[in-house]
Amino acid sequence: MKRCLNCMEEHEENDRVCPNCGWQEARGPEDALEIGSILEGRYIVGAVRCRGASDYLYVGWDALFLRRVLILEYFPEEGVTRGADGRVEADPGQRDRFLHGLRGLLEDGRKLIMLDDTPGLLNVFAVTEDFGTGYVIMDYPEAKVLAELWQEQRVWEPHKVQELIQKLSSPLAAAHNMGVCHGQIDENHILILPGGDCLLGGFHGDLSAKKPTVSRERQDGIRRDIEALARLAGSMLTGTRRWEQQSLDENLDFMRETMPECIPDALRAVLGIDETRRPGSARRFADLFLDEATIELAQP
Numbered sequence: 001m002k003r004c005l006n007c008m009e010e011h012e013e014n015d016r017v018c019p020n021c022g023w024q025e026a027r028g029p030e031d032a033l034e035i036g037s038i039l040e041g042r043y044i045v046g047a048v049r050c051r052g053a054s055d056y057l058y059v060g061w062d063a064l065f066l067r068r069v070l071i072l073e074y075f076p077e078e079g080v081t082r083g084a085d086g087r088v089e090a091d092p093g094q095r096d097r098f099l100h101g102l103r104g105l106l107e108d109g110r111k112l113i114m115l116d117d118t119p120g121l122l123n124v125f126a127v128t129e130d131f132g133t134g135y136v137i138m139d140y141p142e143a144k145v146l147a148e149l150w151q152e153q154r155v156w157e158p159h160k161v162q163e164l165i166q167k168l169s170s171p172l173a174a175a176h177n178m179g180v181c182h183g184q185i186d187e188n189h190i191l192i193l194p195g196g197d198c199l200l201g202g203f204h205g206d207l208s209a210k211k212p213t214v215s216r217e218r219q220d221g222i223r224r225d226i227e228a229l230a231r232l233a234g235s236m237l238t239g240t241r242r243w244e245q246q247s248l249d250e251n252l253d254f255m256r257e258t259m260p261e262c263i264p265d266a267l268r269a270v271l272g273i274d275e276t277r278r279p280g281s282a283r284r285f286a287d288l289f290l291d292e293a294t295i296e297l298a299q300p
Helices: 094-113 146-152 158-177 214-238 240-243 248-258 263-272 284-291
Strands: 043-051 053-063 067-074 080-082 089-090 125-131 135-138 191-192 198-200
Touching: 043 067, 067 094, 089 094, 089 146, 094 125, 094 135, 135 240, 158 198, 158 214, 158 263, 158 284, 214 248, 214 263, 214 284, 240 248, 248 263, 263 284
Parallel strands: none
Antiparallel strands: 043 053, 053 067, 067 135, 080 089, 125 135, 191 198
């Protein structure tokens, strides 16, 4: 028997195509870690699930606990190369930036381990370094990536998007309270469980080389996460093409024709030019988006 490195189910040695998922062994993207590579003598790297601006996300297999996992590898789109042995090397002029991003990934990953079993957060099992870079090992539940469902349903009903934002706001706020910002909220880092609940994973914080004060960096990271959540909601409500091709005002005017007023109002508060209206927390944004009045506590 051998294990399919796409779905991680076992099948017969002489099967050329996995009978479970239809995958045929192939090489992934040219600069991705080679399929079948082993991290820390334990985690088998499988097929690429998605490519982010700062990382690769792979399916993997934990040979110790015999379970499927997600493996996030720190690998920025620019400034690094991978050698024939799989090791990641930063370009000389990008080394400080690379090390800063790597340190942030490892520190944030360790904080997320302490949030184990927080509703709405994808559990982080381990953080490790290998092949010259960092890896975050996460749970891989039976779920669909939001991007898959989005292909099936190009435009989402307002109440469905409101429900999603409400469910994502609590785990995001829990991470923010631990000093961890997501940094890349999009449809590829949100998992939808069979019962409709969602899980947020793929945290990677702020990758900027310059670090202002810790409190300022944290507030900037929170703001960017809320903006990303708002842009995701807008794109789901109008369809990606309209959202990207039309101005914010045009999209919000379009929404006002068929959607509750609280939705375009909340999106304008986050994405508009009036900074005094911007919600300071993910929960506050969700309250505005669902038209639920709350008292926003001052951020520490």
